Amino acid sequence: MDRQRYVxxxxxxxxxxxxxxxxxxxxxxxxxxxxxxxxxxxxILANAASLLGIRYRWGGTTMAGLDCSAYLSRAWExxxxxxxxxxxxxxxxxEDALQPGDALDLTTAQDPRHRGHVRLFAGWVDTSHxxxxxxxxxxPRAVYHAIPYDPRYTxxxxxxxxxxxxxxxxxxxxxxxxxxxxxxxxxxxxxx
Numbered sequence: 649m650d651r652q653r654y655v656x657x658x659x660x661x662x663x664x665x666x667x668x669x670x671x672x673x674x675x676x677x678x679x680x681x682x683x684x685x686x687x688x689x690x691x692i693l694a695n696a697a698s699l700l701g702i703r704y705r706w707g708g709t710t711m712a713g714l715d716c717s718a719y720l721s722r723a724w725e726x727x728x729x730x731x732x733x734x735x736x737x738x739x740x741x742x743e744d745a746l747q748p749g750d751a752l753d754l755t756t757a758q759d760p761r762h763r764g765h766v767r768l769f770a771g772w773v774d775t776s777h778x779x780x781x782x783x784x785x786x787x788p789r790a791v792y793h794a795i796p797y798d799p800r801y802t803x804x805x806x807x808x809x810x811x812x813x814x815x816x817x818x819x820x821x822x823x824x825x826x827x828x829x830x831x832x833x834x835x836x837x838x839x840x
Contacts, residue, residue: 687725689812692749696723696768696783697792704787716766719785720751723768724806731755731764738804743777745803747811752782752801759800767801 699722705713709728717730726737732755741750748770756764766784773779773794780797783790 686808686810687806688810689747689749691725692723692768692806692809693770693783695725696770699723699785700783700790700792702785702790704785704789714785714790716785717764719783719790720766720768723783724751726806731759731766732757734766734804738806741803741805743797743799743803745805746772747805749806749809749811751804751806752780752798753804754798754801758802765801769803 696719699714699719702711702719703713704715706715708714709718714722717734718728720734721727721729724737729737731753734751734753738751746769750769752767752769754765756762759765765786768783770781770783770792773781778797779794781792781794783792
């Protein structure tokens with residue numbers, strides 16, 4: 649097993665077990681993209697895993713509570729963004745181009761409730777691209793789960809993103825449970 653894969657798997661497991669504390673912080677935002685330079689897939693996913701279990705708080709920016717865009721900002725290591733400002737540190741991509749570490753962004757203008765939401769894409773559950781694995785900050789706390797793909801969300805890729813080969817890390821390797829894809833009620837939370 650290569651070192652990068654090992655570090656990601658251990659980070660996910662330690663974060664789930666609560667052995668490591670969530671530490672990713674917002675980047676200083678000194679660059680034009682509000683980030684701290686290049687970032688890899690493995691680092692984004694490790695950051696997201698380390699934030700699992702943090703309570704949801706609308707507008708929250710601390711470990712006491714994060715909202716969805718603060719969660720993504722920390723995972724991506726960029727300055728604090730909102731669903732409406734993510735385009736300043738990322739660029740749109742096609743659904744077919746989605747890779748683990750990309751975002752699924754629903755701006756306030758796209759959201760019928762005008763709230764906005766963002767999720768971190770972790771992989772496709774099925775080959776027909778109807779279900780996705782995501783990390784997201786949602787009530788009551790940050791989770792990693794499978795949900796139906798929602799085409800209202802715009803796929804975004806962080807600027808200065810350096811994708812790493814994560815095919816070996818894609819589900820089912822990261823899944824700590826059996827999965828019945830035929831179950832339409834499928835939703836799994838590591839914190840339920």
